[in-house]
Amino acid sequence: MTTPAPGLASTSERRLILAHVWVVVLSFGVAAGMAMMQALSRANLELPYRSARMYYMSVTGHGVLMALVFTTFFIMGIGYVIAQKETGFIRWRKFAWAMFWLAVLGTALAGWAIFTFRASVLYTFYPPLQAHPAFYIGLTLVVVGSWGWAANMIVSWRAARRTSQERPVSLAMHATTVNALLWCLATLGVASEMLFLLIPWSLGWVETVDPLLARTLFWYFGHPLVYFWLLPAYTIWYTVLPREAGGKLFSEPLGRMVFILFLILSTPVGFHHQFQDPGISANWKMLHTMLTMAVTFPSLVTAFTVCASLEVAGRLRGGTGLFGWIRRLPWGEPFVAACLLAMLLFLVGGFGGAVNAAYALNSVVHNTAWIQGHFHLTVGSATALTFMGACYWLVPKLTGRELELRLLAQVQPYLWFGGMVLFSFTNHVTGLMGLPRRLFETGYADAAQAQTWESLTSVSALGGILLFVSAGFFMLVMLGTLLAGPRKEQPAIVWAEPLAEPAGGFRNGLWDRLGLWFAVAVLLVVLAYAIPLWDMLSMTRYGSPGFKPF
Amino acid sequence: MKVDIYERVWMWGVAVVLAVFFISTAVAAYGRQFHPPSHIETIDPRTALTDPRMAPQGVSVDADGRVHVRVVGVTFAWLPAEATVPAGTPITFHLTAADVVHGYQIVGTNGQAMAIPGYISQFTTQFMTPGEYLIACNEYCGVGHHMMAGKLIVVPQEDWEPPTASQSPALETEEVAG
Numbered sequence: 131m132t133t134p135a136p137g138l139a140s141t142s143e144r145r146l147i148l149a150h151v152w153v154v155v156l157s158f159g160v161a162a163g164m165a166m167m168q169a170l171s172r173a174n175l176e177l178p179y180r181s182a183r184m185y186y187m188s189v190t191g192h193g194v195l196m197a198l199v200f201t202t203f204f205i206m207g208i209g210y211v212i213a214q215k216e217t218g219f220i221r222w223r224k225f226a227w228a229m230f231w232l233a234v235l236g237t238a239l240a241g242w243a244i245f246t247f248r249a250s251v252l253y254t255f256y257p258p259l260q261a262h263p264a265f266y267i268g269l270t271l272v273v274v275g276s277w278g279w280a281a282n283m284i285v286s287w288r289a290a291r292r293t294s295q296e297r298p299v300s301l302a303m304h305a306t307t308v309n310a311l312l313w314c315l316a317t318l319g320v321a322s323e324m325l326f327l328l329i330p331w332s333l334g335w336v337e338t339v340d341p342l343l344a345r346t347l348f349w350y351f352g353h354p355l356v357y358f359w360l361l362p363a364y365t366i367w368y369t370v371l372p373r374e375a376g377g378k379l380f381s382e383p384l385g386r387m388v389f390i391l392f393l394i395l396s397t398p399v400g401f402h403h404q405f406q407d408p409g410i411s412a413n414w415k416m417l418h419t420m421l422t423m424a425v426t427f428p429s430l431v432t433a434f435t436v437c438a439s440l441e442v443a444g445r446l447r448g449g450t451g452l453f454g455w456i457r458r459l460p461w462g463e464p465f466v467a468a469c470l471l472a473m474l475l476f477l478v479g480g481f482g483g484a485v486n487a488a489y490a491l492n493s494v495v496h497n498t499a500w501i502q503g504h505f506h507l508t509v510g511s512a513t514a515l516t517f518m519g520a521c522y523w524l525v526p527k528l529t530g531r532e533l534e535l536r537l538l539a540q541v542q543p544y545l546w547f548g549g550m551v552l553f554s555f556t557n558h559v560t561g562l563m564g565l566p567r568r569l570f571e572t573g574y575a576d577a578a579q580a581q582t583w584e585s586l587t588s589v590s591a592l593g594g595i596l597l598f599v600s601a602g603f604f605m606l607v608m609l610g611t612l613l614a615g616p617r618k619e620q621p622a623i624v625w626a627e628p629l630a631e632p633a634g635g636f637r638n639g640l641w642d643r644l645g646l647w648f649a650v651a652v653l654l655v656v657l658a659y660a661i662p663l664w665d666m667l668s669m670t671r672y673g674s675p676g677f678k679p680f
Numbered sequence: 681m682k683v684d685i686y687e688r689v690w691m692w693g694v695a696v697v698l699a700v701f702f703i704s705t706a707v708a709a710y711g712r713q714f715h716p717p718s719h720i721e722t723i724d725p726r727t728a729l730t731d732p733r734m735a736p737q738g739v740s741v742d743a744d745g746r747v748h749v750r751v752v753g754v755t756f757a758w759l760p761a762e763a764t765v766p767a768g769t770p771i772t773f774h775l776t777a778a779d780v781v782h783g784y785q786i787v788g789t790n791g792q793a794m795a796i797p798g799y800i801s802q803f804t805t806q807f808m809t810p811g812e813y814l815i816a817c818n819e820y821c822g823v824g825h826h827m828m829a830g831k832l833i834v835v836p837q838e839d840w841e842p843p844t845a846s847q848s849p850a851l852e853t854e855e856v857a858g
């Protein structure tokens with residue numbers, strides 16, 4: 131026994147989780163470096179090596195590494211932590227390692243294609259832009275690796291449920307399993323896009339691909355993807371944050387309901403990303419709009435429960451008055467500060483999301499800088515900042531080391547917040563002015579309209595610099611803690627206690643029947659997609675050959 | 681499931697607000713017939729520039745006197761790169777792409793639609809204010825994406841001259857844009 135890390139039993143389990151953490155930290159670091167260059171480039175600053183080709187390669191790398199690699203590896207890692215705590219050990223450990231390496235191999239393949247300029251197709255890879263087959267195969271391997279993880283979560287959930295027939299599994303395990311189920315349902319879309327359309331086409335086995343069908347399959351996956359990112363952050367806000375802030379979880383049973391609602395509502399909504407696409411009738415777009423609005427319900431319930439839990443914490447810490455409890459929250463704790471600031475940014479992001487999804491307003495903001503402002507608040511802050519905070523909380527427990535460079539960890543969330551306010555606000559505004567997203571340069575040969583957004587893109591670049599410094603602090607703290615923090619025994623993981631035990635104690639209830647809810651989710655997907663997909667397939671369609679204009 | 685009274689009130693409040701959203705969205709969409717561009721029509725992308733439904737590119741007036749603009753996106757230009765239309769008149773845009781996906785966006789207005797190879801997009805809008813509008817491409821289409829731009833010139837109705845029937849054929853427009 132060298133370093134006991136209570137709560138996380140064996141050294142080999144810790145090693146598996148830490149392997150995921152390493153990928154998280156490294157992919158984040160690389161992607162953050164590229165991101166700052168992008169923000170400067172959009173402000174038309176002349177940087178060394180700046181070229182359009184480099185820029186679009188970089189945006190592809192940033193998008194893939196942040197949105198697909200950083201997030202997925204963190205989610206798998208924290209899933210193993212939760213399953214280990216729930217059932218006492220991590221199941222199928224060899225298989226879990228194999229899946230980890232498969233996902234790493236996939237990342238390496240895709241990364242090779244991107245960084246050698248063979249795949250500047252962005253992380254949405256809309257055909258007929260055609261990347262090197264290694265790009266598609268690599269990303270598919272990442273998804274296959276994550277399926278192995280999802281199966282692991284489902285099996286752990288079943289085991290936990292079997293050993294306690296009466297009491298439901300913990301909220302953390304419930305939420306993680308729901309997310310795994312959501313992921314299985316969602317990835318059907320992207321997996322079929324890859325396997326049936328893009329991989330055979332990029333290998334030259336088939337001549338053409340239908341761009342609209344590919345987009346539809348992609349967005350079938352793309353929206354639940356955002357909930358796959360978000361649910362782990364919610365899980366942390368429900369099950370870790372209240373206790374770390376010094377309080378209790380306000381309403382446990384509602385938490386269970388919330389995750390189930392996400393499972394059933396987050397997939398049948400993909401057309402809200404295709405409002406401006408031809409080939410899909412307005413009525414189906416409207417149905418998806420309605421379901422999209424419904425999915426805000428569980429988020430708003432979460433907002434209440436989490437705020438109420440924090441109020442409990444603030445009052446237990448001696449806060450009084452209507453808002454006095456807010457000041458008493460431990461704003462100097464890196465983990466707590468990261469979560470609170472992530473939530474504040476998410477609040478704004480949520481309003482913006484309602485605009486994006488609005489049937490009529492979408493045509494003002496679609497594919498403009500507004501969108502980039504929006505998702506840096508949601509996945510780029512609600513998710514990413516919470517994950518960074520969670521690393522401050524988790525990594526000491528995994529390494530048995532103190533958090534190194536604690537001061538930097540305390541400042542980092544505030545820097546992110548400040549940088550994100552500048553970055554995101556300016557992108558929202560320039561988006562409303564009509565500045566498109568994904569642009570190497572925003573000058574449009576000095577067109578009059580382009581001059582209106584010139585100064586704002588510079589403010590956005592300033593935000594990008596702050597964000598980059600913040601990301602650098604995170605990297606330093608993580609590398610320090612992984613490699614050099616002073617060894618010290620760390621407190622075990624304890625989930626937040628519910629404020630009140632429900633009358634009659636905790637029992638398995640309606641919201642714990644995951645099989646049933648999964649069936650409902652499948653049914654809704656069939657309702658929302660079967661007919662429009664059938665209509666699409668039965669049109670006279672003309673495929674497209676591949677193009678590589680990059 | 682026992683739910684705290686405040687939380688129950690909150691949930692009902694949220695439900696009511698959502699119901700209002702549902703209804704107002706549906707009323708706006710079906711009452712005022714406002715829908716995002718959702719035209720359903722396919723076209724062979726290899727003949728996008730010559731297909732009679734898309735050629736000649738540019739402004740035309742149909743038998744009923746309605747104004748149409750036909751635009752084809754190619755890497756990295758809109759064909760035609762420039763179009764002049766009257767203010768205060770409904771204009772119907774017909775769009776497609778000859779190679780990869782592009783996004784036709786009239787900057788500063790809500791006029792936009794995706795130009796997807798193999799499909800024809802369509803939307804109708806009016807411009808109240810005469811002036812020059814930048815047309816951007818808002819879907820990444822390759823290394824020249826940021827240079828893919830055009831111009832829409834909106835002139836007062838009385839100054840506008842309908843194009844003569846013998847419009848420049850597609851090939852010539854391509855030269856202008858290139």
Ligand code: HEM
Binds near residue numbers: 172196200511514570
């Ligand atoms: C270091 C802080 C960050 C900065 C300065 C930054 C900056 C940028 C910029 C300037 C772009 C826009 C490129 C363009 O549309 O022309 C971009 C795109 C993007 N960012 Fe970030 N970002 C940061 C962090 C993040 C994080 C944490 C995430 C998610 C976990 C993220 C996800 C994305 C995605 C998905 C795109 C879209 C790429 C595309 O349009 O294909 N970013 N970022």
Ligand SMILES: [Cu+2]
Binds near residue numbers: 356
């Ligand atoms: Cu979405």
Ligand SMILES: [Cu+2]
Binds near residue numbers: 782824825828
């Ligand atoms: Cu473009």
